[in-house]
Amino acid sequence: MKAKTVDKVATSVIVVLALFIVVLLLGLLGFILVRGIGQINWHFLTSAPQLLKGGGGIGPQLFNSIFLLVLTLIITIPLGWGGGIYMAEYAKPGRITSFIRLVVEVLSSFPSIVIGLFGLLLIVNTFGLGFSLLSGAMALAIFNLPLMVRTTEQAFRAVPKEQKEAGLALGLSKWKIITSILLPVALPSLITGTILASGRIFGEAAALMFTAGMSSPPLDFTDWNPTSPRSPINPLRPAETLAVHIWKVNSEGIGPDSKEVAAGASAVLVLLVLAFNLSARWIGRVVYRRMTASK
Amino acid sequence: MFKKLPFILMTLTFVLVLAACGSKNDAGTEGSNNSTGETATELSGNILAVGSTALQPLVEQAGQKFMAVDEYKNVMVQVQGGGSGTGLTQVSEGQATIGNSDVFAEEKIDDAAKVSELKDHQVAVVAIAPVSNKDAGVQDLTKQQLIDIFSGKITNWKDVGGKDQAIVIVNRPSSSGTRATFENFALGTKVEDIQGSIQEDSSGTVKKLVAETPGAIGYLALSYLDDSLQVLKYEGVEATVENVEAGTYPVWAYEHMYTKGDPDAATKAFLDYILSDEIQQNDVTELGYIPVSGMKVKRDAAGTVTQ
Amino acid sequence: MEQTEGGTVMNNKLKPRRPLREKHYWEEWTGRIYTSICVVFLIVVMFSIVYFVASKGLSTFFQDGVSMREFLTGKTWNPTGEPAAYGALPFITGSFITTLLAALIASPLSLCAALFMTEIVPGKGKKILQPAIELLSGIPSVVYGFIGLSVIVPLLRSMFGGAGVGIAAGCLVLSVMILPTVTSIMADALSALPKGLRESSYALGATRWQTIYRVIIPTVLPALLTGIVLGMARAFGEALAVQMVIGNAPHVPTSLLESASTLTSVITLSMGNTTMGSVHNNALWSMALVLLVMTFVFVILVRLLERRNRV
Numbered sequence: 013m014k015a016k017t018v019d020k021v022a023t024s025v026i027v028v029l030a031l032f033i034v035v036l037l038l039g040l041l042g043f044i045l046v047r048g049i050g051q052i053n054w055h056f057l058t059s060a061p062q063l064l065k066g067g068g069g070i071g072p073q074l075f076n077s078i079f080l081l082v083l084t085l086i087i088t089i090p091l092g093w094g095g096g097i098y099m100a101e102y103a104k105p106g107r108i109t110s111f112i113r114l115v116v117e118v119l120s121s122f123p124s125i126v127i128g129l130f131g132l133l134l135i136v137n138t139f140g141l142g143f144s145l146l147s148g149a150m151a152l153a154i155f156n157l158p159l160m161v162r163t164t165e166q167a168f169r170a171v172p173k174e175q176k177e178a179g180l181a182l183g184l185s186k187w188k189i190i191t192s193i194l195l196p197v198a199l200p201s202l203i204t205g206t207i208l209a210s211g212r213i214f215g216e217a218a219a220l221m222f223t224a225g226m227s228s229p230p231l232d233f234t235d236w237n238p239t240s241p242r243s244p245i246n247p248l249r250p251a252e253t254l255a256v257h258i259w260k261v262n263s264e265g266i267g268p269d270s271k272e273v274a275a276g277a278s279a280v281l282v283l284l285v286l287a288f289n290l291s292a293r294w295i296g297r298v299v300y301r302r303m304t305a306s307k
Numbered sequence: 308m309f310k311k312l313p314f315i316l317m318t319l320t321f322v323l324v325l326a327a328c329g330s331k332n333d334a335g336t337e338g339s340n341n342s343t344g345e346t347a348t349e350l351s352g353n354i355l356a357v358g359s360t361a362l363q364p365l366v367e368q369a370g371q372k373f374m375a376v377d378e379y380k381n382v383m384v385q386v387q388g389g390g391s392g393t394g395l396t397q398v399s400e401g402q403a404t405i406g407n408s409d410v411f412a413e414e415k416i417d418d419a420a421k422v423s424e425l426k427d428h429q430v431a432v433v434a435i436a437p438v439s440n441k442d443a444g445v446q447d448l449t450k451q452q453l454i455d456i457f458s459g460k461i462t463n464w465k466d467v468g469g470k471d472q473a474i475v476i477v478n479r480p481s482s483s484g485t486r487a488t489f490e491n492f493a494l495g496t497k498v499e500d501i502q503g504s505i506q507e508d509s510s511g512t513v514k515k516l517v518a519e520t521p522g523a524i525g526y527l528a529l530s531y532l533d534d535s536l537q538v539l540k541y542e543g544v545e546a547t548v549e550n551v552e553a554g555t556y557p558v559w560a561y562e563h564m565y566t567k568g569d570p571d572a573a574t575k576a577f578l579d580y581i582l583s584d585e586i587q588q589n590d591v592t593e594l595g596y597i598p599v600s601g602m603k604v605k606r607d608a609a610g611t612v613t614q
Numbered sequence: 615m616e617q618t619e620g621g622t623v624m625n626n627k628l629k630p631r632r633p634l635r636e637k638h639y640w641e642e643w644t645g646r647i648y649t650s651i652c653v654v655f656l657i658v659v660m661f662s663i664v665y666f667v668a669s670k671g672l673s674t675f676f677q678d679g680v681s682m683r684e685f686l687t688g689k690t691w692n693p694t695g696e697p698a699a700y701g702a703l704p705f706i707t708g709s710f711i712t713t714l715l716a717a718l719i720a721s722p723l724s725l726c727a728a729l730f731m732t733e734i735v736p737g738k739g740k741k742i743l744q745p746a747i748e749l750l751s752g753i754p755s756v757v758y759g760f761i762g763l764s765v766i767v768p769l770l771r772s773m774f775g776g777a778g779v780g781i782a783a784g785c786l787v788l789s790v791m792i793l794p795t796v797t798s799i800m801a802d803a804l805s806a807l808p809k810g811l812r813e814s815s816y817a818l819g820a821t822r823w824q825t826i827y828r829v830i831i832p833t834v835l836p837a838l839l840t841g842i843v844l845g846m847a848r849a850f851g852e853a854l855a856v857q858m859v860i861g862n863a864p865h866v867p868t869s870l871l872e873s874a875s876t877l878t879s880v881i882t883l884s885m886g887n888t889t890m891g892s893v894h895n896n897a898l899w900s901m902a903l904v905l906l907v908m909t910f911v912f913v914i915l916v917r918l919l920e921r922r923n924r925v
Binding site: 360388389390391392393395396399400415416417418473475480481482483484487497499500501502503504505506507508512515516519520521523 | 690691692693694695696763768771775776777778779858861862863864865867868872873875880883884885886887888889890891892893894895
């Protein structure tokens, strides 16, 4: 039976290649974690980097990554959720809607470096915000928005029609229905989608090099006045994130331990992204249970 | 047509709002720059130094020390990288107080009017040495040999007295200040990029590649040299601080800090502070630069050297 | 279009047939205006990106007098030379070669992974591979670059000699990076197939491979191609990981192991070192414009494929 042998050969090729991907992934993760995890300790996670002497950490970079994420979300959540709601509830099929869809698609596939350059030209230079957290957050918001719009739209479309109809029957306005009936139902998948989309922010470097800068001023973690240049929460200070730091240490590092720092920082970054993805699912489930139980 | 008006109007308003935001912020930064202390009693203000990644560590360290001095405690120094080009752009457009650069502004800015607005402050000297992988078996190269190697005429180390090993060139991109210095003062001519040569912008990567790749040749600032590489003599002269200062080793360049016009009081104090012995004798040498004060020769933008 | 319709709805409400409570009126308007502003913002952002990049990128040709033909077909890139040459062909070909090769490596792997998940071991296969693929997509690109520089480059160097950095290293890194994108789109397409298709093929006595090869793949081909195109779009725009391993020589490469450049790598390499407004800098913006145009090409390709898929 020739067809059967062909079938067997083809199946085994598929299985072997699929397993190869699993092995590849395990190899990658193993490589990053084995080389990096030994570097991770409290001191490494909290202290400032040492350019020359070695023995420094990634504290400010870690803080910058997280703070930048918060800033970006402050910009993208209202805009992205709003855009998604528009697409799901207000947009009617037609030329403008398909045009908006095209815009979302194009925006989400712009190379990050192009968005970085745009940020450099408009936000950093023309708006005069300089290399700052705020510039970086705005550039990242451009990436994140289309993703957010898409997940929001999906989340709202997934809400059963009956819920909406019940609201309409009660004589509520459309906006009221959206905010008080649809939003709570869509919230779990909205949150999951938002967190998953933000995972990308951690890893982004190309756009940030041109907008948030590649330097981190000395931070004074006792100074929480957002206008003070040394305050960690001043949005107008330059900030180097973890991903940019890996890039810089890899290429410019002159300290004796730059290899170890790069490996350690990579491991921290990958662990962060993993934690993010896992927590997205977990939080989504918890919120879902809360929402359904309380109703 | 008429029904689309609200949509169009909304778009327009949005663009306007965006533009307004932009100009407002512009005014804000200019304001803070202008407010930089004019009072003689106590200096205050913000200094933003942007540019060269090579100079960044020095300015950062000097800035921290500067702010720790009691007299200057109200002056805030912020240092950012971004590259020499970015630094020069931002200082000439007034976004940064100081533009850090590895090269003379004349070499980067095409517009002569803009160059004449900028004031040069040379704060350190950086020397660049040719380096090779350890197994190349060569310790000394002449100017002509270097030209032949970097222009692709010599492709094997055995032709310059080394092992039978193909040469791998690790160059810098044509926009790099380090490359400009190397071409101007070591080769004396611009060379075209050879097919297959490697180009890296960052010294760390150049060092890594030259150290790991058999037969590799490249060039690095003195601060990056260590025993993972073979440092090559240039025309028999070793790249040492003494030789640079005496003017016998020619491959060096100034590190520049440009201001637009004359610096204000706080910026001037900072620039003076960098040129003081406190920084020049400690941080400058620590970071692998050579103090300007020790130089027995001077060089201008055209490359003319005077004793 | 729906905006116009929205307008008519609003007009109807301005002169209501039945009395509308004031609260409703306000609520309706807040919602409508707020969400429309969000969408308008998206449109404004996209157009301003296109506008700013294009105006910068085109000034190379209209202000600095570099001929567009020289830029697109010139093989010499020597912006500091006398006379300066701004041929970007090496970067354009570099981008296309790495992207195509990466797609060539990643597509069969992705297809196998997707088939494994949906056709061969549907339940368990999905449980093992799905999270694995999601993890892969979560690894940041600088980390891929770091791995490329510390594993792939030395490996290539010891296997083939030479420097190790080059096109081969670049497309290997890229192919792993786009693997998750391509796989997940392919898997989605395969699992969306109606069950009856498979069953009728098996009922006719076809083996699994015959079913896959003759029935399933031809049916979902446009969707599979969509996955590949989206993967290529990602590879085309990826900057840092590629720049770290490709070697960055501004030449059209003659072999896979030779150092070469892509559009993204030369932009990251030189942007910071050149001053805004100089010809060199503008030429880099022109390259960003090429990237932008290619994004549109990829999006249009995807749209065309999707249209075929629907038919």
